[in-house]
Amino acid sequence: MSERPEEPKAASDADSLLPIDEHVEEGHDAEGRKVRHRGIYLLPNLFTTANLFAGFYSIISSMSAQSAMSAGDAAGASKYFAFAAIAIFIAMVLDGLDGRVARMTNTESAFGAEYDSLSDMVAFGVAPALLAFGWALGDMGKVGWMVAFIYVAGAALRLARFNTQVGKADKRYFIGLASPAAAGVVAGIVWAFSDYGIQGSKMSFLVALLVAAAGMLMVSNIKYNSFKELDLKGRVPFVAILAVVLVFAVVFSDPPRILLLAFLAYAASGPIQYLLRLRRNKSSE
Numbered sequence: 001m002s003e004r005p006e007e008p009k010a011a012s013d014a015d016s017l018l019p020i021d022e023h024v025e026e027g028h029d030a031e032g033r034k035v036r037h038r039g040i041y042l043l044p045n046l047f048t049t050a051n052l053f054a055g056f057y058s059i060i061s062s063m064s065a066q067s068a069m070s071a072g073d074a075a076g077a078s079k080y081f082a083f084a085a086i087a088i089f090i091a092m093v094l095d096g097l098d099g100r101v102a103r104m105t106n107t108e109s110a111f112g113a114e115y116d117s118l119s120d121m122v123a124f125g126v127a128p129a130l131l132a133f134g135w136a137l138g139d140m141g142k143v144g145w146m147v148a149f150i151y152v153a154g155a156a157l158r159l160a161r162f163n164t165q166v167g168k169a170d171k172r173y174f175i176g177l178a179s180p181a182a183a184g185v186v187a188g189i190v191w192a193f194s195d196y197g198i199q200g201s202k203m204s205f206l207v208a209l210l211v212a213a214a215g216m217l218m219v220s221n222i223k224y225n226s227f228k229e230l231d232l233k234g235r236v237p238f239v240a241i242l243a244v245v246l247v248f249a250v251v252f253s254d255p256p257r258i259l260l261l262a263f264l265a266y267a268a269s270g271p272i273q274y275l276l277r278l279r280r281n282k283s284s285e
Helices: 042-070 074-104 110-135 142-164 179-194 200-218 238-253 255-284
Strands: 024-028 034-038 173-175 223-225
Touching (some): 042 074, 042 110, 074 110, 074 179, 074 255, 110 142, 110 179, 142 200, 179 200, 179 255, 200 255, 223 255
Antiparallel strands (some): 024 034, 173 223
């Protein structure tokens, strides 16, 4: 009896030239039929990767600042703390671009959304907490790391809740303080004062209050304006361009202090609007 040669096996969707499983995602075409997409979109995920790198660089800079402090190099520590804070603000810009690029190029995907959330957790959850801990909270012992953990947990819960509300919540508002805005408060206070050479140990209590408040606001039910209803592609009056130029001029005149004030004002706007709504409701009864 002659043996028949085995037929070559068909390549599966997971087969790849590299020992890495290829990403396969199910979706629908223009006619509503279910299709399977192999691979990921490069352009928006490049911005997300840059966001992740900025968060990672912030963590490394915070660790370098702590090493400089241990060596008695106060000037070097202030420099590295400033680098860590600036990296978080750069991550905010990149985080704002990846989603817009995906929508403009029609390259949105479930993979991109999950990757974005994980990158945000590093850049706006872990990095700001480590920055605050290294600059001010470390001198408070257990209270310091507990406050830092409250912030990290708040960021994780905020991002998880946001993912479950995609397509369901009102796009005009965020429920709870967005993690980039919370990170702006933390990074802003470190950058604003370390830029003057002020040591965080002199402001431990204030920093602990702000970090804990930011963590709690992220998981609150307080509404914040998302500004997503702004039409950036439509025509605007010429004076709008002048206003944008003025805003840039003000920010670049003193970035650490201006950004800190801006993010503090935004973080406070939610509770203020909430109290005003309560007052109006009571007066109307």
